[in-house]
Amino acid sequence: MLQERLIQAIRNVPDFPKPGILFKDITPILLDPALCRDIVSEFQNRFKENSIDAIVGVESRGFLFGMLMAQAMNIPFITIRKAGKLPYKTISFEYNLEYGSAKMEMHVDAIKPGWNVLVHDDLLATGGTAAASAELIKMQNANVAGFAFLVELAFLKGKERLNQYTPNVVSLVSFE
Secondary structure, eight states: OHHHHHHHHOEEEETOSSTTOEEEEOGGGGGOHHHHHHHHHHHHHHTTTSOOOEEEEETTTHHHHHHHHHHHHTOOEEEEEETTOOSSOEEEEEEEETTEEEEEEEETTSSOTTOEEEEEEEEESSSHHHHHHHHHHHHTTOEEEEEEEEEEEGGGOHHHHHTTTOSOEEEEEEEO
């Protein structure tokens, strides 16, 4: 079962990036090409009933499977990055973090009005970055078709935050 394979592959790194945090490291997944293919296939299956025009990958680990998913679905891949990382004209959305704020950006011409866009990132925690990505999509007069995550930290309740955009929030593995 895919969920069990993911749980086996994800490495727990204690006290990273700071004491008290148990970091869920997905990089061991990348060592297994068959597992990577199965992840892409699973996301394709989960969203096959949706009309998706593009996939947004959120910096930086969202680029890993987001691009593979877009290629498998034969649709455009769009990057959303931290402020100052994109070379062309951008739109931005600033949001609050537990301590301070962050700003995400995307190119002004990346998404067409009316498109149905799937947001992909490796991990759903509080949902702040995914919600900021959804806001950028809405600023382009496009629709959030769904969210796709490898891992969800359910105890942080990020899924609840994303339900305002769509009830279509998929995580392949969830940790309580």
